[in-house]
Amino acid sequence: MKSARILMLLLALAWWSAAAPAPSTRTQRSGKSLIGGRIHTDLTAWAAANGFTARWNPRAGELRLTNRWAKLLFKADTKRIGIDGANVWLSYPLLRTGDRLHISQADEDAILHPLLNPPRLAKGDKVATVAISAGHGGKDPGNLEGNRQEKVFTLALALELERQLQHAGLRVVQVRDRDKFVALEERPAIARARGADLLLCLHFNASPGGDDAQGLETYCLTPAGASSTNDRGQHSGGPHPGNRHDRENINLAYLIHRSVLGQLDLEDRGVRHSRFKEITLATMPAAYLEGGFMSNREDARKIYSEAGRVRYAGAIVDGVLAYKRLVERGQPE
Ligand SMILES: [Zn+2]
Structure with missing residues (x-):
């Protein structure tokens, strides 16, 4: 009797596992x-x-x-x-x-959906003022490559970008307009205090391996429910101020990234997600560029030269204008 029950149980189990996907x-x-x-x-x-x-x-x-x-x-x-x-x-x-x-x-919700169904500003709202945060400065040189300091080139790009954004009719707020130290948490606060609608953080990469790595990385704040692209233990507990703009952030980063890639012939290292302090604390949509590797010969030519900088700034402006058109669509010019 007992063995018959066991046999039935085994048969039922065999049937269940065959039927289960x-x-x-x-x-x-x-x-x-x-x-x-x-x-x-x-x-x-x-x-x-x-x-x-x-x-x-x-x-x-x-x-x-x-x-x-x-x-x-x-x-x-x-x-x-x-x-x-x-x-x-x-x-x-x-x-x-x-x-x-x-x-x-999670990726469908945080990445695919917002890029294919971008947000729209409330009626009457505009993208009018852009804050630029030139990475590092003062006692913080950023990446070093020989005698070249990242802080010098982020500032040079920031000043060229200011000129071209103004030419395109936008107001500009510089987080720093000279060689001066500004703490990371102060940067989004300055942008906010001066009424910025967007925050652009400018940086350049360097690889300890020298010439091996090259290309453009554009970061937006890791959307709520997603994880950071290079998670170096910068775990968050819960959402950040910047997560209020998850949908705007990814569209802004994507449009700038695509525009710069299209105009500067840099390797595409992708739109990435991170909880860098500058964008985590931002109260407006924000994007963070690692605009090429100082340690790579080809990238360095674009970073260090005047001609490269002018083209770089032009491509960022085109990305910002594409974003502005996207979120202001349907509103009178
Ligand atoms: Zn940097």
């Missing part, structure tokens, strides 16, 4: 499934629901989605997506099951 995958409504303990969205289903045409390359594990407005590229097992040719980092890798790719719900 793959161990950690459970399909939910509308292309959602639980994979690895996280809710994911099936991108092919998402594409169909959002008016995109999908092209899947099984060998490369790449899914291309296109519609009238955007070209998106997703690659299995990477944490990046391409949007109109510019890279944007995700918090979690894109997962493949058979011929399907899945994006985490």
Whole structure:
């Protein structure tokens, strides 16, 4: 009697495991499934629901989605997506099951959705004043490359950017307009006190490995519910002042990033997410540029030369103007 019950139990168990889907995958409504303990969205289903045409390359594990407005590229097992040719980092890798790719719900909400459905300013609000925070200054030289100090080149770019933003009809607030130390937490406060609608933080990278790393990184504050791109233990507990502008932040960073890449021929290291103090404490939409590597010969030419700086500032202005048009759309000029 006892062994018959055990046999039935074993049979039931065998039936259950055969009927159950793959161990950690459970399909939910509308292309959602639980994979690895996280809710994911099936991108092919998402594409169909959002008016995109999908092209899947099984060998490369790449899914291309296109519609009238955007070209998106997703690659299995990477944490990046391409949007109109510019890279944007995700918090979690894109997962493949058979011929399907899945994006985490967290990334769909924090990154994909706001970039494809950008915010709009309240009626009558404008992007009129831009604060520029030239990285480092005074006793803080920033990165050093031979006798070159980052603080010198962030200031030079800030002053050229001021000239070109003003030429484009925008008001400019300089967090520092000379070689002077300004604490990180003071920077967003200065921008706020002087009525800035945006904050742009300018920095340049350097790699201890010398010439090996190059290219542009544009940061926005890590959106609520997402994780930072290079998490160096700068964990937050809970949301920050800057998270009020998650949707604006990612659009601003993306548009500046794309514009600079398009005009300066820098390697694309992607739009990234971080909790750098300058942008974490910002009370207005903010973007933080690591505008190339002082330690790389090609990047350095653009960073150190007058001609490079003029083109650089022009590309940032175009990005700011693209953002301004985007969030002011539908309002009288
Ligand atoms: Zn810096």
